[in-house]
Amino acid sequence: MGWFGIVFLGLVIGLAGWWLHPLRRSGAKRAGRFWLALAAAVLGAVVAKMLGNVTGAFHDGDSLEWLACALVALVAVSVAVGLAARR
Template sequence: MGWPGIVFLGFVIGVAGWWLNPLRRSGAKRAARFWLAVAAAVLGAIIAKMLGNLAGAFHDGDSLEWLTCTLVALAAVTGAVCLTARR
């Protein structure tokens, strides 16, 4: 899985995280929250891939890479959405 795959994975996780968020239906900041969720997921997946490759934990295309990038992207979306919900 190369960089386009990581970006696509992050985009899909971000859209799913935004869609499953109960605050999705509220008010005027829907578009901002959507792009924040997508950006957080993509950034989380990219950081997980870079750190995993630097540490030698996995190589491109490993199952562990997919799992790690997915879990970090989910955590990033959760954190970003929780922080914006407090406002």
């Protein structure tokens, strides 16, 4: 999939996760949470790819790589937006 695909996947997951998160509507600092969600998703996807490659759990382009990166990015967005909304 390559690094460009991972970054793109993280951006898409971050955008979708921010848009669908129920706590995004509360508060006035929504633009900051938007960028936080995108950064958290990209960081989560990159970390998942790196850990998978280091441990040998999957190789570049495997279906497991897509699934692991998407799930870790979604969890990262949920935690980041949820914590930011509580402030």
